[in-house]
Amino acid sequence: QVQLVESGGGFVQAGGSLRLSCAASGGIFSRNTMNWYRQAPGKQRELVARITIWGQTDYANSVKGRFTISRDIAKRTVWLQMNSLKPDDTAVYYCNADTIWGQGTQVTVST
Numbered sequence: 001q002v003q004l005v006e007s008g009g010g011f012v013q014a015g016g017s018l019r020l021s022c023a024a025s026g027g028i029f030s031r032n033t034m035n036w037y038r039q040a041p042g043k044q045r046e047l048v049a050r051i052t053i054w055g056q057t058d059y060a061n062s063v064k065g066r067f068t069i070s071r072d073i074a075k076r077t078v079w080l081q082m083n084s085l086k087p088d089d090t091a092v093y094y095c096n097a098d099t100i101w102g103q104g105t106q107v108t109v110s111t
Helices: none
Strands: 004-007 010-013 018-024 034-039 046-051 057-059 067-072 077-082 091-097 105-110
Touching: 004 091, 018 034, 018 091, 018 105, 034 067, 034 077, 046 067, 046 077, 057 067
Parallel strands: 010 105
Antiparallel strands: 004 018, 018 077, 034 046, 034 091, 046 057, 067 077, 091 105
16 A cells, blocks of 8 residues: 655754655556655645756745755655745645645644
């Protein structure tokens, strides 16, 4: 069964950094674009960053220059490095590929 398992969330002060990890089981990693989404309380889930099977990346305007998505194909892991965090980045962050979603990891940024 294909699974995505996130880790690395937590509590950080504004200006700090966190790195989220998403470990994929099964063959989904090599066949699909890997995405990071987030959902803040009372808001719709939004795409934060994605990386294609060819390694092309794309970011939401709100995180460009601060977040970096990367992957290790052999380890079937994708990361989201988040720097210069802001309170507006507070959300549950989800890893996604095709129709598969992880359980989410909470990121809380304090002022």
